[in-house]
Amino acid sequence: xxxxxxxxxxxxxxxxxxxxxxxxxxxxxxxxxxxxxxxxxxxxxxxxxxxxxxxxxxxxxxxxxxxxxxxxxxxxxxxxxxxxxxxxxxxxxxxxxxxxxxxxxxxxxxxxxxxxxxxxxxxxxxxxxxxxxxxxxxxxxxxxxxxxxxxxxxxxxxxxxxxxxxxxxxxxxxxxxxxxxxxxxxxxxxxxxxxxxxxxxxxxxxxxxxxxxxxxxxxxxxxxxxxxxxxxxxxxxxxxxxxxxxxxxxxxxxxxxxxxxxxxxxxxxxxxxxxxxxxxxxxxxxxxxxxxxxxxxxxxxxxxxxxxxxxxxxxxxxxxxxxxxxxxxxxxxxxxxxxxxxxxxxxxxxxxxxxxxxxxxxxxxxxxxxxxxxxxxxxxxxxxxxxxxxxxxxxxxxxxxxxxxxxxxxxxxxxxxxxxxxxxxxxxxxxxxxxxxxxxxxxxxxxxxxxxxxxxxxxxxxxxxxxxxxxxxxxxxxxxxxxxxxxxxxxxxxxxxxxxxxxxxxxxxxxxxxxxxxxxxxxxxxxxxxxxxxxxxxxxxxxxxxxxxxxxxxxxxxxxxxxxxxxxxxxxxxxxxxx
Amino acid sequence: xxxxxxxxxxxxxxxxxxxxxxxxxxxxxxxxxxxxxxxxxxxxxxxxxxxxxxxxxxxxxxxxxxxxxxxxxxxxxxxxxxxxxxxxxxxxxxxxxxxxxxxxxxxxxxxxxxxxxxxxxxxxxxxxxxxxxxxxxxxxxxxxxxxxxxxxxxxxxxxxxxxxxxxxxxxxxxxxxxxxxxxxxxxxxxxxxxxxxxxxxxxxxxxxxxxxxxxxxxxxxxxxxxxxxxxxxxxxxxxxxxxxxxxxxxxxxxxxxxxxxxxxxxxxxxxxxxxxxxxxxxxxxxxxxxxxxxxxxxxxxxxxxxxxxxxxx
Numbered sequence: 001x002x003x004x005x006x007x008x009x010x011x012x013x014x015x016x017x018x019x020x021x022x023x024x025x026x027x028x029x030x031x032x033x034x035x036x037x038x039x040x041x042x043x044x045x046x047x048x049x050x051x052x053x054x055x056x057x058x059x060x061x062x063x064x065x066x067x068x069x070x071x072x073x074x075x076x077x078x079x080x081x082x083x084x085x086x087x088x089x090x091x092x093x094x095x096x097x098x099x100x101x102x103x104x105x106x107x108x109x110x111x112x113x114x115x116x117x118x119x120x121x122x123x124x125x126x127x128x129x130x131x132x133x134x135x136x137x138x139x140x141x142x143x144x145x146x147x148x149x150x151x152x153x154x155x156x157x158x159x160x161x162x163x164x165x166x167x168x169x170x171x172x173x174x175x176x177x178x179x180x181x182x183x184x185x186x187x188x189x190x191x192x193x194x195x196x197x198x199x200x201x202x203x204x205x206x207x208x209x210x211x212x213x214x215x216x217x218x219x220x221x222x223x224x225x226x227x228x229x230x231x232x233x234x235x236x237x238x239x240x241x242x243x244x245x246x247x248x249x250x251x252x253x254x255x256x257x258x259x260x261x262x263x264x265x266x267x268x269x270x271x272x273x274x275x276x277x278x279x280x281x282x283x284x285x286x287x288x289x290x291x292x293x294x295x296x297x298x299x300x301x302x303x304x305x306x307x308x309x310x311x312x313x314x315x316x317x318x319x320x321x322x323x324x325x326x327x328x329x330x331x332x333x334x335x336x337x338x339x340x341x342x343x344x345x346x347x348x349x350x351x352x353x354x355x356x357x358x359x360x361x362x363x364x365x366x367x368x369x370x371x372x373x374x375x376x377x378x379x380x381x382x383x384x385x386x387x388x389x390x391x392x393x394x395x396x397x398x399x400x401x402x403x404x405x406x407x408x409x410x411x412x413x414x415x416x417x418x419x420x421x422x423x424x425x426x427x428x429x430x431x432x433x434x435x436x437x438x439x440x441x442x443x444x445x446x447x448x449x450x451x452x453x454x455x456x457x458x459x460x461x462x463x464x465x466x467x468x469x470x471x472x473x474x475x476x477x478x479x480x481x482x483x484x485x486x487x488x489x490x491x492x493x494x495x496x497x498x499x500x501x502x503x504x505x506x507x508x509x510x511x512x513x514x515x516x517x518x519x520x521x522x523x524x525x526x527x528x529x530x531x532x533x534x535x536x537x538x539x540x541x542x543x544x545x546x547x548x549x550x551x552x553x554x555x556x557x558x559x560x561x562x563x564x565x566x567x568x569x570x571x572x573x574x575x576x577x578x579x
Numbered sequence: 580x581x582x583x584x585x586x587x588x589x590x591x592x593x594x595x596x597x598x599x600x601x602x603x604x605x606x607x608x609x610x611x612x613x614x615x616x617x618x619x620x621x622x623x624x625x626x627x628x629x630x631x632x633x634x635x636x637x638x639x640x641x642x643x644x645x646x647x648x649x650x651x652x653x654x655x656x657x658x659x660x661x662x663x664x665x666x667x668x669x670x671x672x673x674x675x676x677x678x679x680x681x682x683x684x685x686x687x688x689x690x691x692x693x694x695x696x697x698x699x700x701x702x703x704x705x706x707x708x709x710x711x712x713x714x715x716x717x718x719x720x721x722x723x724x725x726x727x728x729x730x731x732x733x734x735x736x737x738x739x740x741x742x743x744x745x746x747x748x749x750x751x752x753x754x755x756x757x758x759x760x761x762x763x764x765x766x767x768x769x770x771x772x773x774x775x776x777x778x779x780x781x782x783x784x785x786x787x788x789x790x791x792x793x794x795x796x797x798x799x800x801x802x803x804x805x806x807x808x809x810x811x812x813x814x815x816x817x818x819x820x821x822x823x824x825x826x827x828x829x830x831x832x833x834x835x836x837x838x839x840x841x842x843x844x845x846x847x848x849x850x851x852x853x854x855x856x857x858x859x860x861x862x863x864x865x866x867x868x869x870x871x872x873x874x875x876x877x878x879x880x881x882x883x884x885x886x887x888x889x890x891x892x
Contacts, residue, residue: 235855263640361833410745550834551841
């Protein structure tokens with residue numbers, strides 16, 4: 001038992017009073033109590049005094065008077081055999097006042113024989129009527145109570161760090177660009193970053209880095225590739241920008257652009273482009289460059305683009321004797337009606353097979369459908385919400401119909417796995433889905449352009465490389481950026497199958513078209529001219545806008561609100577997200 | 580004694596005594612210094628900064644301006660804040676029961692001398708050790724409406740599959756499920772430790788008196804465990820109010836909503852979203868301090884209530 005050893009150790013260490021004298025009872029024994037455990041405890045001091053310290057505990061639920069009367073009074077005495085007898089007798093009072101103070105009953109006993117404790121503690125202590133529950137009393141309780149409070153307080157304070165804890169700058173990599181002046185030759189290091197989705201993609205970017213270094217060796221420029229994981233990519237980037245140790249060049253998604261530019265984090269490339277006769281801006285798709293342009297300034301160059309297409313399971317279409325989307329598109333008869341018809345015929349609940357599928361997010365869901373219905377999430381100047389127009393609401397109604405008829409699986413990414421498993425006949429997705437289908441699909445598949453709604457439409461994703469405004473050597477960063485967005489480099493990335501080159505020159509396009517399957521790669525390019533682009537919201541916050549809209553959209557497809565209510569509430573609630 | 584001694588004699592021992600105390604103080608402080616510095620730099624200073632920021636319009640970039648109580652007023656008039664508060668409250672109340680009662684039951688069972696109890700203790704503790712994000716992603720598969728194992732079993736019994744992760748109604752329930760699954764093992768271990776502190780003599784004394792196993796549990800185990808139970812309740816409640824990783828790993832979408840129609844949005848994910856997606860550091864700091872006040876109040880109430888039912892020996 002803990003009590004023995006600790007008390008004796010305390011004595012040996014000289015902490016225990018050598019002559020306790022008349023100090024009896026538990027108060028005088030406090031020093032050992034802090035280390036004790038829950039038990040009937042016996043205290044041994046030099047004078048071989050033994051104190052049995054008992055506390056009556058009543059069960060908290062037995063507060064009624066009937067229960068109180070059950071508790072017996074309690075006293076201790078020593079018998080001649082050297083063991084201890086505890087006597088109790090029925091009493092309507094809680095405790096006998098002669099032997100107990102309040103709820104604590106102290107039975108002090110002196111004896112020279114330690115064995116006493118063992119016999120007395122091993123169950124002979126009986127309460128005749130009802131339940132007597134014992135435990136020792138001492139300062140241990142208090143100490144434990146305080147410890148507990150401190151733990152609680154500390155855990156509590158840790159909450160507050162959730163606000164600023166994430167804000168601790170993550171140190172890593174080299175701090176910004178560092179121009180190290182060697183003896184004879186000056187070399188400049190340019191650090192750049194993307195967000196590779198897997199090891200294969202990261203390898204391609206590492207190869208790209210080698211390409212940059214090979215091309216720019218003569219100019220004394222060294223590129224360092226510094227990939228960052230998908231999770232927390234933007235937190236990391238923004239924190240590093242705020243702390244001043246972000247990479248010189250980094251990739252972001254197109255919709256994020258305004259956030260970065262409006263806070264002055266991004267270098268205007270216009271002077272560098274104008275001064276560089278070897279660079280042709282017209283090689284890039286103009287509608288993407290337009291999004292990167294603001295007040296005559298050009299903030300970045302596109303790394304890649306991707307339109308949405310229909311991935312379809314050819315075997316399912318053949319088995320059902322239906323024309324494939326590609327065939328329908330060739331006939332000029334690929335629209336929402338024929339899509340709906342095919343989706344209904346290919347949906348088989350018994351077999352858990354769906355005719356259609358797309359992720360529940362802005363691109364394939366409300367972005368595409370609302371644009372294809374002739375509406376738009378935004379007013380033309382992108383300074384206001386247009387989800388409440390009749391056209392936009394038509395788009396929402398169409399999607400509500402698809403969910404109501406259970407023609408597609410719910411959820412965001414679920415459909416991808418189901419398509420690969422052959423359980424979804426048509427799936428709307430971007431180019432990034434291609435490598436996964438190549439690896440996983442055990443059936444014939446191809447792609448086609450998105451079906452025509454009221455108008456032809458698809459959704460176009462793009463992501464630019466931006467140059468950090470704080471970069472130490474803008475010219476060197478420009479040289480690296482030029483190589484990264486060159487036809488050669490973008491063709492290399494396109495060959496992986498994940499991206500479409502952002503440029504229309506032949507070398508890049510041919511590399512993309514050659515990356516098969518799917519055979520019909522052209523479908524990705526066909527949508528570019530009429531696609532609705534992901535675009536920054538310069539006079540507002542895309543993040544706030546899309547969050548509110550998505551939340552209402554979820555309620556709409558779940559049937560909690562109507563498409564009309566969706567449009568109205570979305571425009572009401574997003575007013576504050578525009579400046 | 581010192582009063583009677585001459586001043587010249589008493590001065591030397593006094594100074595020596597003082598210098599020894601000073602030395603002791605320096606030694607002690609020197610040893611504490613790394614911890615003090617750590618707490619200061621990584622805890623108290625950020626704490627103070629966040630308190631200051633909560634009264635400013637601080638964004639991720641640029642200089643903050645003092646705006647008084649605007650952030651707090653804004654929170655109290657923000658429907659999203661109330662939604663997150665409601666979700667957090669509902670989540671915490673249910674989780675407090677769901678993650679403690681089964682934990683106590685498991686602890687009592689695994690405190691018995693049954694075959695393979697070490698193995699089962701380890702099994703139930705594994706979720707605690709496993710990475711939250713990893714296992715939550717696994718749960719995303721398990722709870723998937725089309726190919727999830729849970730729904731597979733539900734279908735076997737002839738019921739309609741449950742849209743755990745895809746409907747606004749079920750989102751929060753899924754968070755409770757996964758969070759409790761992770762927390763039960765931890766609470767179980769705490770209860771086990773508490774159970775092993777209950778002296779066997781009490782049961783030995785009670786059984787000759789004719790107490791049944793259930794009565795022994797009710798009148799010996801439960802009261803003797805009350806400090807442990809209190810600890811478990813306090814820490815579980817605080818962890819519930821601060822829940823972040825499970826709802827985010829389970830429900831984060833590309834639009835940074837948490838679960839369908841923000842149904843899994845609790846207060847700390849909202850705080851994170853405001854800070855790092857919306858870039859509103861000042862507002863997020865105000866949310867953090869509001870949460871602090873709420874947790875403080877609830878914890879104080881718990882401590883106050885505990886006087887009625889917690890028995891310290």
